[in-house]
Amino acid sequence: MRDIDKRYDAVVACKSASLQVQPGEIRALLGSNGSGKSTMVKILAGTVKPNGGEILMDGAPVTINSGLDARNLGIATAFQDLSLIPTMTVLDNILLGVEPKGKWGTVDRAKAGSEVEALLERFHINCDPEAYVQTLMPSMQSLVEVAKAVYQKPRLLLLDEVTAALHRDEVQLIFGVLRELKAEGTAIIYVTHRMNEIFQICDTATIMRSGETVAHVNTSEVTLDEIVYYMTGQRPEAVSPHEAEAAHGDGADLVLDVEHIALFPKVRDISLKAYQGEIVGIGGLEGQGQPEFIRAVLGLTRPDDGRIIYRGEEVHFHSPADAVMANIGFISGERNREAMFPDRSVGENVFAGRAAKGGLFRFLTDRKVRDFAQAAVDKYSIVVGSIRNPASSLSGGNQQKLVIARWIAMNPTLLLLDDPTKGVDIHSRRDIHKILRQSADEGMTIIISSSENDELLEIADRVYLFYEGRVSGVLSGASKTPERLVAAMMGLTREQNGAAKETRQA
Ligand SMILES: Nc1ncnc2c1ncn2[C@@H]1O[C@H](COP(=O)(O)OP(=O)(O)OP(=O)(O)O)[C@@H](O)[C@H]1O
Numbered sequence: 001m002r003d004i005d006k007r008y009d010a011v012v013a014c015k016s017a018s019l020q021v022q023p024g025e026i027r028a029l030l031g032s033n034g035s036g037k038s039t040m041v042k043i044l045a046g047t048v049k050p051n052g053g054e055i056l057m058d059g060a061p062v063t064i065n066s067g068l069d070a071r072n073l074g075i076a077t078a079f080q081d082l083s084l085i086p087t088m089t090v091l092d093n094i095l096l097g098v099e100p101k102g103k104w105g106t107v108d109r110a111k112a113g114s115e116v117e118a119l120l121e122r123f124h125i126n127c128d129p130e131a132y133v134q135t136l137m138p139s140m141q142s143l144v145e146v147a148k149a150v151y152q153k154p155r156l157l158l159l160d161e162v163t164a165a166l167h168r169d170e171v172q173l174i175f176g177v178l179r180e181l182k183a184e185g186t187a188i189i190y191v192t193h194r195m196n197e198i199f200q201i202c203d204t205a206t207i208m209r210s211g212e213t214v215a216h217v218n219t220s221e222v223t224l225d226e227i228v229y230y231m232t233g234q235r236p237e238a239v240s241p242h243e244a245e246a247a248h249g250d251g252a253d254l255v256l257d258v259e260h261i262a263l264f265p266k267v268r269d270i271s272l273k274a275y276q277g278e279i280v281g282i283g284g285l286e287g288q289g290q291p292e293f294i295r296a297v298l299g300l301t302r303p304d305d306g307r308i309i310y311r312g313e314e315v316h317f318h319s320p321a322d323a324v325m326a327n328i329g330f331i332s333g334e335r336n337r338e339a340m341f342p343d344r345s346v347g348e349n350v351f352a353g354r355a356a357k358g359g360l361f362r363f364l365t366d367r368k369v370r371d372f373a374q375a376a377v378d379k380y381s382i383v384v385g386s387i388r389n390p391a392s393s394l395s396g397g398n399q400q401k402l403v404i405a406r407w408i409a410m411n412p413t414l415l416l417l418d419d420p421t422k423g424v425d426i427h428s429r430r431d432i433h434k435i436l437r438q439s440a441d442e443g444m445t446i447i448i449s450s451s452e453n454d455e456l457l458e459i460a461d462r463v464y465l466f467y468e469g470r471v472s473g474v475l476s477g478a479s480k481t482p483e484r485l486v487a488a489m490m491g492l493t494r495e496q497n498g499a500a501k502e503t504r505q506a
C-alpha cells in the first residue's frame, strides 16, 4: 500500500500511509486507538474506499472495490467487529460466498460439511456446525471469524484484533495456526493492542500515529518502550507502583461481602470481599465462572445459593436496574452486546448512565446532555468528530473508552468491570488505570475481571483467581507475582503447592 489517504469529513483516518508485507511474513500493524489501523485493513478488504494512494500486488497495481475483488486477489479478513451473520449457522457463515461446488454447479453440502468439521477441529472450536452464531460465546465467535478467513486459503490474511476476546490458551492456538500458514508462505497482517503478542508471533511491525505510518521495524530490534514512543510520540512514564495495600482492608468499610455464592453449573462456591477504596481483581482462565459471578452480583441472574451483602445489608437485586439504583455501576467489555447504543449519538451514550438513574428527565435539555458528554469526552481524551455523531463511527477502542467514561462519570459506590480495556490501546489503558486508581483513592470500590494477567498485576490491590467455579487463590502484596498468578489460574492452590513440596522432600 502506497501513500494511502482516507478522510471521513473532517476526520483524517489515513494520511500518506504505506504498508508492505512479504509471503511468509507476519507483520504487526500497531497504533493507538483511532490511528487508522482498521481503516487500512478495510481498504485492503474492499469495504472502505481510499481517497488516494495505490495498492500493488506482486508489483502490479490492483483495484479493490469490493469484498469480492479482495477475495479474487486472495485476501481474506477477520474483522475487529466480526463479519459473521448472527442469525445464520456456523457452517453457512464459513461457507458464505465460497461454497464448494459439486459436478453440476450445485453446493456440495456433504463435502463442505466434512471440510468445515476439520476446520473447526483445527481451531478446537467445540460446537455444532449447525448452531446459530448468535448462540455462541463471544470468544468462540472470534475463533469462528478467524477460521472463516483461514478457510479461504488466502495469500494475504488480515487479522484485526482477533485475540481481544480470547484467553491465553485460545491465543496460543491461533498462534499455532498462524505459524503453519506462515510456513506455507501466507502473508499476514496482524493488528493487536496486546503488546506481548507482537514479540511472540510477529516478524516485523508497522506503527501508525494519527493516520500516518511512522515506523517500519523488525520486532527483534525494538523494545516495547520504543514502540510506545512511535505510537504516541511520548516517552512512556513508568507505571507507579501503588501505595501499600495494607492501607486498605483493615479498618476500611466492607462494601461488598459475597458469601458462598453458587450458580450452577459455572459458579460452585465463591466468597469474595471488597473494601471501600480497594481495587479487587478477578482472574483465571476462560470459563471459570467470572462473568457469571459478576452478573449475579448485578442482579442479572439469581444465584442458586449463598448471600450477597452490600453496605452491610443482604440484597436481592431483581435486575441490573435495581443495582444501578443502589449506586452500582457496570462496565462491560462486550460493548456491542451489553454496553453501547451504536446508532445513538456519542452524547446520548455518555448520558445514558445518568438517565438510567431517572429523575432527570423533566429538566433534560439538549444542552445539558451535550455539556455532560463533552466533559467526559475531554476527560478521557475520546477521539470523536462530534458528540452528535453515532457511537458506531468511533474506532473500537474509543467506543470502549466511551463506555468507561459513562460509568465513572456517575461516581458509583461500587463499580464492576468485566474485561473493560478490551481493545483499548496501551497508552489509553494506562490512562484508564490511572483514573480507576484515582477513583478508588477517592473512595470508590472497584471489582475488575480481566483476561490479562499484566492488567491484574498492575491495577489490583488483591486478586482472586477463579478455577472451576471456586476461588483457587487470593494474591496481594508480596504474594502478587506472575508465577503465583499462573499457578492459581491452573488450579494449583497454595495448599497443593505446599503438599507437593513436602512429598518431594519426603
Ligand atoms: N465510518 C466512519 N465515519 C466517521 N469516522 C470514522 C469512520 N470509520 C473510522 N472513522 C474514524 O477514523 C479514524 C481511524 O479509525 P480506525 O477504526 O481505523 O482506528 P483504529 O486504529 O483501528 O483504532 P482502534 O485501535 O480503536 O480499533 C478514527 O478517528 C475514527 O473515528
Ligand SMILES: [Mg+2]
Residues within 6 Å of the ligand: 037, 038, 039, 080, 160, 395, 396, 397
Ligand atoms: Mg480498529
